[in-house]
Amino acid sequence: MAVWFGVLIVGAAVCGALFGVRAASPVNPADRAMRRVVIAKGTRSAAIAHQLAVAGVIRSALVFDLMAHWDGAATHLQAGEYALSPSMSSLQILARIANGDVMTYKVTVPAGASVVQIARSVASAGLWSQKQMLAAADDRSLVAQWVPAGAPVRYAVEGYLYPDTYIFTRTDSPRDVLAAMVAKFRDAIAPVASEAAARHLSVNQWVTLASMVEREAATPSDQAGVAAVFLNRLKIGMPLQSDPTVLYATGQTGTTLTAADLAVDSPYNTYRANGLPPGPIASPDVGALRAVLHPAASTALYFIAKPDGTLVFAQTYAQQLANEQEYLGGTG
Numbered sequence: 001m002a003v004w005f006g007v008l009i010v011g012a013a014v015c016g017a018l019f020g021v022r023a024a025s026p027v028n029p030a031d032r033a034m035r036r037v038v039i040a041k042g043t044r045s046a047a048i049a050h051q052l053a054v055a056g057v058i059r060s061a062l063v064f065d066l067m068a069h070w071d072g073a074a075t076h077l078q079a080g081e082y083a084l085s086p087s088m089s090s091l092q093i094l095a096r097i098a099n100g101d102v103m104t105y106k107v108t109v110p111a112g113a114s115v116v117q118i119a120r121s122v123a124s125a126g127l128w129s130q131k132q133m134l135a136a137a138d139d140r141s142l143v144a145q146w147v148p149a150g151a152p153v154r155y156a157v158e159g160y161l162y163p164d165t166y167i168f169t170r171t172d173s174p175r176d177v178l179a180a181m182v183a184k185f186r187d188a189i190a191p192v193a194s195e196a197a198a199r200h201l202s203v204n205q206w207v208t209l210a211s212m213v214e215r216e217a218a219t220p221s222d223q224a225g226v227a228a229v230f231l232n233r234l235k236i237g238m239p240l241q242s243d244p245t246v247l248y249a250t251g252q253t254g255t256t257l258t259a260a261d262l263a264v265d266s267p268y269n270t271y272r273a274n275g276l277p278p279g280p281i282a283s284p285d286v287g288a289l290r291a292v293l294h295p296a297a298s299t300a301l302y303f304i305a306k307p308d309g310t311l312v313f314a315q316t317y318a319q320q321l322a323n324e325q326e327y328l329g330g331t332g
Contacts, residue, residue, distance in 0.1 A: 023060035024067065027086035034083040038170060039097065045074035048097065057084040057093060064090045073098040081170035102169045109181060111163040111285035112214045114248070115155040118181075118283070128174045136174035142182050146203040151278045152267055154248075159207045159280020160185045188286055195293045208276050209292045210284035215244035218309040223291035225313050228298040238301065240270040248281040304328065 035055050039048055045068045049061035058064050068074040073094055080102035084093055105127040109118055119133035137155040140147060147156055157178055162185035168177055189196075189203070196206040209230055217223040233240055246257055249266035262269070268277040300313035302320035306327045314320040 023063040024090040025059065026089050027056060027059055029087050031086040034085050036081060036103070037084050038081045039077070039079050041079040041171075043077075043079065045069065045077055048077055052084070052093065055084070057086055057088065058090050060090075064094065067091065067094055068098075078102070079171065102171070105168045105170075106165060107168060107177070108165045109161055109163045109283060111288070112211075112282045113161075113163065114282050115158045115161065118161055122174075122177060127168055127170070127172075128177065132174045133177070136178055139175060139178070142175070142179055146207070147279060148202075148204060151204070153279035154268075157182060159211045159283055161283050162188050163283050163285045189289065192290065192293060199293065201292070204279060205276055206289070206292055207284065208278075208280045210288040211280035211282045212240070212242050212244060212277075213291050214284040214288040215282055216242060216303075217288075217291075217311065218305070220287045222303075222311040223288055224294060224296040225298060225300065225311060226303060227288075227291040228295035229300050229303055229313065231292075231295055232299060232301055234275065237274060239272075239274055240276070242270045245270040245277050245281055248277075 035057055037051065037055050037057070039051065043051070046061070046065045049058070049064040049068070052058045052064060053061040065074070067090060068077065071094075077097045078100035080100060082096060082101070083103050084096070088096075105122075105125045107118075107122050107125050107127070109121070113121070115134065115137045116130075119130045119137065122128055122133050123130040134155070137157050140149075140156040142157055143160050146160065147153060161178065161181035164181075164184055166177075166180060166184075168180070172180070193203065196203060199206075201209070209227065212230060213223050213226045217226045230240055230242070232238075243257055245268050246261050246264065247253070249264050249268035250261050252261070262271045265272070267273055268281065270277060298313065299315050302314040302317065302323075303311045304314075304320065304323055304327060305311055312323050312327060314323055
């Protein structure tokens, strides 16, 4: 009798082991389609196992939970968004969650991009919606050290989202995304910020000028010349008359302006309002920022873009008209 009982115990153990092996095997080795599984912070191992079973990526929640406790991973499973498929074994899925191999989203901010364009890029990457990003862009606490309180800026963080490529995860909130870009901006200006102060420019004035230079100059070689024109005009109280500021005021993305556009009542319309706009109109890169600090040694007050996109500068309005006649056929 004892012998038979021992055989039963051994048999049960073998069956249990075989069941465990099968239960931990892939649900469907041929199904490599990824399922998106989001694990919230503080979720326990048993609840994660249940979530995975409901998603159809593991065979047995019980076996997954036992595996997690057996190798000590149960207390180290990380929250986040995971891409998992039925072709993965429970062990593979367990390792992925224990290692925090979460889904990532790449967002590229090009030089000269506006907050609206950046928000659209984040949405296109599949992270957060444009509406969510624009709501977060009004958070003045992110840029309180630079943007004057009460300044009538369209978006608080406009101009302070540094051009670069970023990697985010689902656990990064819209504010986290913007904060990372602002932090990159802070790092970028740190080595030269004192130069702006030496030129009697606040950071907001500096970045506002740089954003205009960024949008006006198609090539880096023209940036110092454009910066000189704007600084020369500011010195004599001459309107800056920058087309990109009008495009920003009207919300347009094209290049052609009408008489009605030039007359729009907005603090960003530098044809009507003297001085600088209340804030930047786009994200300048380090080249445009440096151009404002090191403008060309020039007395030019005007410039036009030639058909190839490069700029030609003029000291007087008569010279400007002559340049328009030469390069644009008198249409400027």
